[in-house]
Amino acid sequence: MNAPTVIAEVRALAHAARRVCVLTGAGMSAESGIPTFRDAMTGLWRRFDPEQLASEAGYRADPARVWAWYAERRDGVRAAVPNAGHVAIAEFGRRRPGVLTVVTQNVDDLHQRAGWPQTIRLHGDILADQWLQPCPRGRACDPADAPPDEPPACADCGNLVRPAVVWFGEMLPEGAIDAAEAAARGCELMLVVGTSGAVWPAAGLAGRARRSGAKVAIVNPHPSEIDDEAHWVLRGTAAGLLPRLLGDLHRDGKGDIGA
Numbered sequence: 001m002n003a004p005t006v007i008a009e010v011r012a013l014a015h016a017a018r019r020v021c022v023l024t025g026a027g028m029s030a031e032s033g034i035p036t037f038r039d040a041m042t043g044l045w046r047r048f049d050p051e052q053l054a055s056e057a058g059y060r061a062d063p064a065r066v067w068a069w070y071a072e073r074r075d076g077v078r079a080a081v082p083n084a085g086h087v088a089i090a091e092f093g094r095r096r097p098g099v100l101t102v103v104t105q106n107v108d109d110l111h112q113r114a115g116w117p118q119t120i121r122l123h124g125d126i127l128a129d130q131w132l133q134p135c136p137r138g139r140a141c142d143p144a145d146a147p148p149d150e151p152p153a154c155a156d157c158g159n160l161v162r163p164a165v166v167w168f169g170e171m172l173p174e175g176a177i178d179a180a181e182a183a184a185r186g187c188e189l190m191l192v193v194g195t196s197g198a199v200w201p202a203a204g205l206a207g208r209a210r211r212s213g214a215k216v217a218i219v220n221p222h223p224s225e226i227d228d229e230a231h232w233v234l235r236g237t238a239a240g241l242l243p244r245l246l247g248d249l250h251r252d253g254k255g256d257i258g259a
């Protein structure tokens, strides 16, 4: 159980800081019904390693199987709704213009649907498609025009459609990682929510913030690989703790957050 004083300290800093960076991982969307990345390997997928499926080699080895995995996850994302944690982040950002940067490892669109469209997406967008390789004929075809199949392929050159996510072994979008690192260096408080801290380079952002002088608070019901980078570790969930940490001080009267 978190001491009320710890929650009060982090809450006070969040509301006093001129720059706040929130870094989220799959646990941010768990209470919206989207399994965390490593929990996603349940049911049909339990015998597969996500790092194998979420890779170009894995896709080339069995395009139909990986495409089916993403199709199932896409259905889950479309059926999910932002939880109280997503809403608390977006409302905090709207109340304090110019203060908040949200960086996510998640490939769902729940931060955006909660009202924070400027979310920095390190690992891409599971609901978007791209080509597996540049067109051998140099054409700029649209993946959406590929005939429906599992996976769809270009009717002209056979190029496969793939999800527009960053697979293991692939570089992160330069703009996204540069913006995320700038936010980590420039913030006074970094809130790290729902990540195991297992995946790099995202896992390095908390340490970068701390070394740049920021205070770091982790929100996670379980230990993570980056707990040592935090000044505070709050054992709790995104939907449970973020409204208490980021909720409107004025709406709660004297900012009382209860026990």
Ligand code: BV8
Pocket (backbone or CB within 6 Å): 024, 025, 026, 027, 028, 030, 031, 036, 037, 038, 039, 051, 054, 105, 106, 107, 123, 165, 166, 167, 168, 169, 170, 171, 172, 193, 194, 195, 196, 197, 198, 199, 200, 201, 219, 220, 221, 222, 223, 224, 236, 237, 238, 239
């Ligand atoms: C790269 C898109 C250059 C696909 C994903 C340095 C050291 C070691 C390895 C490497 C390194 N640098 C690069 C690597 C290799 C690799 C890597 O990090 N491997 C690790 C696993 C050892 N990284 C890469 O390949 C990256 N590319 O660096 O390119 C390069 C390449 C090779 C070698 C050197 C350099 C690309 C990484 C991007 C991979 N793509 N997603 C898809 O989704 O299908 S990552 C995937 O994992 C998801 O995006 C997910 O978000 C992300 C991270 O996992 P988490 O978000 O933390 O999720 P997880 O399930 O692990 O944990 C959930 C947490 O939530 C838990 O802690 C749980 O307790 C908590 N939780 C649960 N419920 C709640 C909660 N918290 C709050 N509230 C709750 N209710």
